[in-house]
Amino acid sequence: MRAIDLTERRLIESMEADGWEHVARADGDVVSFVRPASPEILHSVSVDLTEDDYSIQANPALGAVHPETSRLNARFLGRSDRPGAATAMVGAALQDLMPAGSSPLLPITRWGVVSADDIDGAVNALQADVADYGQPFLRPLQTLDDCIGHLQRTDRYYAQDQHLATALALQDRVPEALQVLEQFAAQAADHPPFFIQRGRLFVRSFLEHFGIDPTAVRFALGS
Known part of the structure; x- marks a missing residue:
């Protein structure tokens, strides 16, 4: 072996x-x-x-x-x-x-x-x-609230923005979730095309799942 x-x-x-x-x-x-x-x-x-x-x-x-x-x-x-x-x-x-x-x-x-x-x-x-x-x-990360609080207090990379937005939406904190997605979309604009495409897919799927009207968001999803 x-x-x-x-x-x-x-x-x-x-x-x-x-x-x-x-x-x-x-x-x-x-x-x-x-x-x-x-x-x-x-x-x-x-x-x-x-x-x-x-x-x-x-x-x-x-x-x-x-x-x-x-x-x-x-x-x-x-x-x-x-x-x-x-x-x-x-x-x-x-x-x-x-x-x-x-x-x-x-x-x-x-x-x-x-x-x-x-x-x-x-x-x-x-x-x-x-x-x-x-x-x-x-040890301090025992609940979803604990994890949300940790991410809100620390610098995040794009995958953590996705986790945070989804977790907030699951708690019906949709305005906060959309603020996170707005930050995510702004960061995605500086990345290669494949990353941007994945970001668009995530955002569109997120909005559809949680029943959010795409015209209500303040950031561009792109084509």
Whole structure:
């Protein structure tokens, strides 16, 4: 068995023993786990395993998933809502949650694997860091309101604007949702054509789903 397969198997065993559920994904080298934080929110850990001629690198990320928001966003973008495809509403790379001054090479030096003898130590270190540095990030994210508040307080990228707009609309906060979409549309104008087309698809699907008259919005959807 390849070292990367052994690493994945050991990681799954270790995380499941700690109460995380392994979720199969279409992108095979991303090993994903979830566990309920509340009736509304799932916490997730995804580990992107990449292999080169010298080592296996592990890049973990943590997130808070609101399943209905994720399902609708996938639909608005024309994607199927398949198992394991749910995207986090709020997320962070574990590397960014580590103490100040931590090496930028942690995916190699701490969580990475050079030989089969390294697997247990790397997996144990990753799991410990999820508990020590990832959980304090996830712990406050227990409800949809928590996730909305987090996104409203922080700088967002386009996918988070989509999540935030959908979440606000689900709470019948449509004027706030449209303000977010207006910001999203303004940012989309500076991106390549494919991005703009996806943005238009999202906005149009969003408006149709929530029964909002397109003529009532203050921003251009384009042709």
